[in-house]
Amino acid sequence: MNDNLLEITRLNKNYGKQTALKNVSFNISPGRIVGLLGPNGSGKTTIIKIINGLIADYNGDVLVDGHMPGIETKSIVSYLPDKMALPEWLKAKDAVKVYTDFFADFDSTRAKELLESLKVPEDKRISELSKGMKEKLLLVLTMSRRANLYILDEPIAGVDPAAREVILSTILNNFADGSSILLSTHIISDVETIFDDIIFLKDGEIVLSGEAESLRLDNKQSIDQLFREVFRC
Numbered sequence: 001m002n003d004n005l006l007e008i009t010r011l012n013k014n015y016g017k018q019t020a021l022k023n024v025s026f027n028i029s030p031g032r033i034v035g036l037l038g039p040n041g042s043g044k045t046t047i048i049k050i051i052n053g054l055i056a057d058y059n060g061d062v063l064v065d066g067h068m069p070g071i072e073t074k075s076i077v078s079y080l081p082d083k084m085a086l087p088e089w090l091k092a093k094d095a096v097k098v099y100t101d102f103f104a105d106f107d108s109t110r111a112k113e114l115l116e117s118l119k120v121p122e123d124k125r126i127s128e129l130s131k132g133m134k135e136k137l138l139l140v141l142t143m144s145r146r147a148n149l150y151i152l153d154e155p156i157a158g159v160d161p162a163a164r165e166v167i168l169s170t171i172l173n174n175f176a177d178g179s180s181i182l183l184s185t186h187i188i189s190d191v192e193t194i195f196d197d198i199i200f201l202k203d204g205e206i207v208l209s210g211e212a213e214s215l216r217l218d219n220k221q222s223i224d225q226l227f228r229e230v231f232r233c
């Protein structure tokens with residue numbers, strides 16, 4: 001494994017005339033939980049899609065364990081998209097089968113245990129699940145892989161505060177030693193304690209980044225307070 005699981009250097013991305021990312025650079029080393037924080041439209045999903053090979057026209061360098069995003073990196077990264085990517089007519093238990101067939105590192109026993117503990121009904125079709133249940137299903141599928149890097153795009157956006165805690169503990173209890181997590185969110189207060197490192201993104205640029213504990217100590221406030229200060233309009 002490389003010293004850096006993820007290396008992003010001078011990443012720029014435009015959608016036509018719209019600039020989405022400006023000179024974004026950061027690295028993730030093994031064993032870190034990194035918060036990618038920013039308001040709506042700040043570029044979080046664009047970065048995540050580029051890392052996952054879903055957007056190929058960008059400028060700059062993106063290396064996942066030394067490889068450009070592509071077929072090879074799909075076995076390194078377990079990705080939770082911001083929108084349901086599975087056919088809605090699938091039952092939850094069929095989604096487990098799809099992941100078992102698709103990913104060599106998928107642990108179906110773990111997935112079944114997690115579905116049960118999160119009370120996701122296995123026999124219901126995805127179309128019949130509530131928004132929060134769909135998020136839980138996607139999270140279970142994503143965290144049941146034994147990947148090196150987990151990339152979670154807004155995993156808590158659609159659930160109530162009690163469910164957020166369950167989701168966070170599911171994330172923390174199910175990632176392997178030495179693997180890393182990049183988690184994007186605009187809801188900071190309930191999640192900030194899990195982060196080792198923080199990246200603040202504003203209008204496509206990194207405006208502040210560093211170790212979460214140092215940022216708290218240096219600024220004498222929580223990451224949530226810091227976020228509100230940085231993003232005050």
Ligand SMILES: Nc1ncnc2c1ncn2[C@@H]1O[C@H](COP(=O)(O)OP(=O)(O)OP(=O)(O)O)[C@@H](O)[C@H]1O
Nearest residue numbers: 015018020038039040041042043044045046047186
């Ligand atoms: N397909 C697209 N075509 C044109 N502009 C886009 C497209 N996707 C995103 N953008 C623009 O790029 C910028 C960054 O969007 P992005 O979705 O990466 O932000 P985000 O931080 O993930 O937002 P959110 O929290 O709302 O999901 C925004 O200005 C957005 O309008």
